[in-house]
Amino acid sequence: MTNNLIQGVGIHQLKVFVDERGALLHLMRNDSPLFKHFGEVYFSEINPGVVKAWKRHSRMTQYLAVPVGTVKFVLYDARVDSPTSGTLNIWTLGRPAEYKLLVVPPGICYGFQGVDSRPSLIANCSDIPHDPTELQALDQYTAKVPYQW
């Protein structure tokens, strides 16, 4: 494990405008330099302490943020031909300081855990809509990923 950023992974500050009525939170715009193509936007809610791991997409790039609660993300570069193959990256996302866009390219094993006392919400603005044929699930306890939840 190193602290290098996995190739193709990105982490970008998102804009938040706070006032006493409630915040306005950016996720993605079609004129963002990060925007490539709109596939789907959906939410994954995760209850306190729950782990959802591992998954790997063969075609989808995910654009993730956490508008509610706090979520720990673990990413593992499982691409054999990647210069960062075998690298593990870990982030904890949530407001206010860590309201960020996490870009996860295809081929990365990823999992996440709700680490707030209330349910957390992950938003994903992906470049293709959900397609079960391009999504691989791995057992949470697989030895293929060097991380123990």
Place this chain on the structure above:
Amino acid sequence: MTNNLIQGVGIHQLKVFVDERGALLHLMRNDSPLFKHFGEVYFSEINPGVVKAWKRHSRMTQYLAVPVGTVKFVLYDARVDSPTSGTLNIWTLGRPAEYKLLVVPPGICYGFQGVDSRPSLIANCSDIPHDPTELQALDQYTAKVPYQW
């Protein structure tokens, strides 16, 4: 005021997949019959009891849902040339039963109120990105809209 649906306004059930780990909630896919164009996706959080009203877009169509909390929406058809001009529509959106997509076309005066005991989250997957030149704000107490918050 009538109970007719304002012309161009739509309300559509969205899919929710619930398990003990937390729900998965649809918002928009590029292969949805409702999808036209991706402009921006962002969140508006609204604190308990707070009213955000009134606003009117001249070009943006909004595609709204409430993944967290409960929000009351009031829509008023302020288009003079609309067959439903003067019509008021009111919805309260939130999970589980009212996790719906509310489509608000340009020209509609709209406002909303957080009616949960916790902050609520509105997601908007709009057809154009935010542009202040196409957004008009009206006073919450204007006599132009026949609704008192």
